[in-house]
Amino acid sequence: AVIIATGARWREMNVPGEKQYRGHGVAYCPHCDGPLFKGKRVAVIGGGNSGVEAAIDLAGVVGHVTLLEFEGILRADAVLQKKLFSLANVKVITEALTTEVTGDGQKVNGLLYTDRASGDAHRIDLEGVFVQIGLLPNSDWLTGTLALSRHREIEIDARCETSLPGVFAAGDVTTVPYKQIVIAMGEGAKAALSAFDHLIRSSAS
Missing domain, CATH: 3.50.50.60 (FAD/NAD(P)-binding domain)
Incomplete structure (x- = not known):
């Protein structure tokens, strides 16, 4: 008999700064690491169910959440979106291509993204980035x-x-x-x- 238990890994953004600041502001589990960012500003990458659920959970702990979604609309279930948009400390940005996670050499201090509709580059000052763009089973x-x-x-x-x-x-x-x-x-x-x-x-x- 054989038991396969090879697990899964988080899908990564593969942008500059992501690997450098993993564990120093870049996180993949809002339940595990959310409390470390109490009262701080964070971003959630991904507008599917996992991303929206993460943003909702984090909004109850952190100071402010910015959710960035690559597509023009969120892909999460309607009931989750309704809850998300009811939260005062959450901002949603669609058509957003994350291009870099920035830091001071020790920890995250911001995120760069491009507006896919206009092509304009933007920066968000924050202390944490939660990547929620899926799991890849091994x-x-x-x-x-x-x-x-x-x-x-x-x-x-x-x-x-x-x-x-x-x-x-x-x-x-x-x-x-x-x-x-x-x-x-x-x-x-x-x-x-x-x-x-x-x-x-x-x-x-």
């Missing part, structure tokens, strides 16, 4: 071997079984909703129990 090596979703996640059932008998998967690399450590741990336990059950039944036959 599943490329599995192409053609077992069933993957359109998001390249390993498809599993309630017992963590994949499309291949004897192969199980758990955590952020799978289709299980909510990418949280505590959930991944529980899924790992399920996968182990399922694998054990599979081995018992296989040896019995």
